[in-house]
Amino acid sequence: MNEQHIVSAYDRDLEAIQAMIIKMGGLVEAAILDGTKSLVSRDLELAEKVRAGDKVIDDLEEKINEEAARTIALRAPMSKDLRIILSVLKLAGSLERVGDYAKNIAKRTSVLAELRPITGSDATLKRMGRDVQAMLKDTLDAFVARDAELAEDVINRDQDIDQMYNALFREFLTHMMEDPRNITACMHLHFIAKNIERMGDLVTNMAEQVVYVATGSMPEENRPKGDKTSYVTHDEGA
């Protein structure tokens, strides 16, 4: 009877924390979409909304950290339950960083609005943002459902993001070499592309954490990870 009571109190706590993660995830998803949208449409108002919204995301992470610590102290969960709570802390940390990247993208909107437009990259940037947002959504769904297969699927999709980033990198180099007046805009756009690529890496880390929660072990390290796409030296003859 008493044990029953303890178990359900813990479950309630865990569910409350998970609800906060889902809420935080929804805000970060919106920040990714709005951040890239503000940039592509040079929408300063939307960019400001994303910047202001990051504070709410940061506060939620703080709250999740506190609730997790409180739950651990109060319920002293063992093995699997503890693993879930520690994973939640990691997920919240990654979400906070994805939110930061989205904010940084939005912050460049005002800079890019002053610079000459670069043709062709907007569509790819928008698609990258949309794809990363979908990856994040599936990661959170996989977390709630403890669905390792869906999380593995997310991990595999990161390659597409990397490929799009790689294509953009070459495109920016070409634009810069063709006309030096493109250089500043391309430097900023390149930053943005890299930020989205990094968001993809972070979401992939989150998906790996979900596999860990669902199965008890991390997935095999077979994905082509992180900062490996941009080592092209390109044809230097301008």
Add this chain to the structure above:
Amino acid sequence: MNEQHIVSAYDRDLEAIQAMIIKMGGLVEAAILDGTKSLVSRDLELAEKVRAGDKVIDDLEEKINEEAARTIALRAPMSKDLRIILSVLKLAGSLERVGDYAKNIAKRTSVLAELRPITGSDATLKRMGRDVQAMLKDTLDAFVARDAELAEDVINRDQDIDQMYNALFREFLTHMMEDPRNITACMHLHFIAKNIERMGDLVTNMAEQVVYVATGSMPEENRPKGDKTSYVTHDEGA
């Protein structure tokens, strides 16, 4: 008597975990120095050493995570002790990412060795690396000594890193506009500068965590944080 026994077992566990953090920190410090050194001297052998060494750093983080989870489960620490262990998890996570950045810098050594040299930036990159390494060293010392003042000092020094990064960003723009053959090398060097600047941000986050461990509350958010230095649009007339 029994309580005495529990307390010291916990203290022993915590000390073991702290020792691992210090070891991990030492490896990351070396990776920062060796990473920037390999780059500046185009030393492919040293670069390979940094790349290979990152695996050891990642494994240490994994081990720290496991030990921390084991200690929480076994000792069920309350309030302050729990705060320290959860902070240790965050510190280990940040260290792992700083190590990743150092590895990424080393990885570009081989690319840069093929490209035309850019005058002037090497000295600044090296200094940035050295300064971030010193910041990290002080952060770890502050953690061990629970020295909030030293940690606050680290937080303030991040501004210098940001200023050096900002100066480099303008320098690279100028080089690229002067001669399109500089573009590819400058793109890579810019990445490296940005990576070091991000390492500075991560170490600053760690120092904030140390203030939290030492005082029980996070420092005031008064530092100029993160990705704010590079919003220059520069004179576009090439």
